[in-house]
Amino acid sequence: MPPFVVETSFVEAGGSVIGLPGAFLRLARPKQWTKNGFVLAGVVFSGEALQASSVATALLAFVAFCILSGAVYSANDVLDVAEDRKHPTKRSRPVASGEISVRVAVLYAVLLAAGGLTLAFFIGLGTGLAGLAYLILQAVYAPVLKHIAILDVMSISTGFVLRALAGVAAVGEFISPWLVVCTGLLTLFLGFSKRRYELYVLGEGAEAYRKNLKDYSVEMLDQMMNIMLAATIIAYTMYTFFAYEHSYMMASIPFVIYGVFRYMLLVHRDGGGDPDTLLLSDRPLQITLSLWIAVVATVIYLF
Numbered sequence: 009m010p011p012f013v014v015e016t017s018f019v020e021a022g023g024s025v026i027g028l029p030g031a032f033l034r035l036a037r038p039k040q041w042t043k044n045g046f047v048l049a050g051v052v053f054s055g056e057a058l059q060a061s062s063v064a065t066a067l068l069a070f071v072a073f074c075i076l077s078g079a080v081y082s083a084n085d086v087l088d089v090a091e092d093r094k095h096p097t098k099r100s101r102p103v104a105s106g107e108i109s110v111r112v113a114v115l116y117a118v119l120l121a122a123g124g125l126t127l128a129f130f131i132g133l134g135t136g137l138a139g140l141a142y143l144i145l146q147a148v149y150a151p152v153l154k155h156i157a158i159l160d161v162m163s164i165s166t167g168f169v170l171r172a173l174a175g176v177a178a179v180g181e182f183i184s185p186w187l188v189v190c191t192g193l194l195t196l197f198l199g200f201s202k203r204r205y206e207l208y209v210l211g212e213g214a215e216a217y218r219k220n221l222k223d224y225s226v227e228m229l230d231q232m233m234n235i236m237l238a239a240t241i242i243a244y245t246m247y248t249f250f251a252y253e254h255s256y257m258m259a260s261i262p263f264v265i266y267g268v269f270r271y272m273l274l275v276h277r278d279g280g281g282d283p284d285t286l287l288l289s290d291r292p293l294q295i296t297l298s299l300w301i302a303v304v305a306t307v308i309y310l311f
Contacts, residue, residue: 031102032116035085036078042287044073046168046191050175053183055308062179068127069135069178073171075124076139080146082117086110087150091218096209134177142170157223161199168195186247193243197236197268201275204229233275237268256307263300267293 047070056062085092085103092104102108108116121143129136145167153163172191176183203224215222244264248257270293274286287293 031107035082035102035108035113035116036074036120037081038074038078039285039288040077040081041074043168044070044077044171046171047073047175047178049172049187049191050177050181050183051179052304053187053308054176054179054181056179056181057305058309062181065131065178066175068131069174072124072127072131072135072139073142073174075120075127076142079117079120079124080143082113082120083146084150086113086117128174131178132180134180135174138170138174138177142167142174145170155218155220157220160220161196161203164199164202165192165195168192184247184251186243186251190240190243190247193236193240194268197233197240200229200232200236201271204233204275233272237272240268241265252307254311256311257304259307260300260303263296263303267296267300270296 048066051057051062051066085101089103092098092101103113125139128139149163153159169192172188204226207226245261274290
């Protein structure tokens, strides 16, 4: 093999498997970093998005949580390696496939966690504490909460709320508590939709992959999603009504309603789609999100 070509599987070195740089990037799951966009809600909804210093701080907080979430994903791949090897798609992950060894993945996770926390505390005490709370939550989630139905999804939702609070702490400005409520309800909806997708993809082998899936059913998850869908729309409507002196923000409500209904349609279409990638692949959702952002920005910064 030419010296410039590295095998796409793995390279043995010193008794451990050293993956390609691309494998380490995949181990940190950059496609999932869109979730950390919740960190940026603070700078947008506080009205600080036109202040260069506030934007820079918010972006640093976003980067910090991308690093922290990368550490969590790496650690989870180590803990879930046996289960991932039974999964039709997750078996190709770097650790499950043997592309990166368990030992190297653990070291990688520790380095990412240390780097992410250092950056978070550099930004500010509040952001650092939110980052630390996020890591502690994940440390409890992986071995315990992940295997308890309902609490597993509530834990995921809490992680998103911590992201939003970290962004608020980074800019040091007040935002409406209703926005935090919306974040929690929306992410509960997304979490239950993900469990539904897993049931659909894994079928009868669902319990072998994730034990708590035996406590769920598609019908029950559909009901939970419907409840969270209604609660999210109501909470967002209340936010637009109470958080501003004028009623202009209510113009953004139709985009929220269409967005969540479109998401629900995609989840049910042909048995569902992976909730983690729907936003990245569906053009109507992308257009709706862009229009919602435009309306929100117009109301906050021009009125």
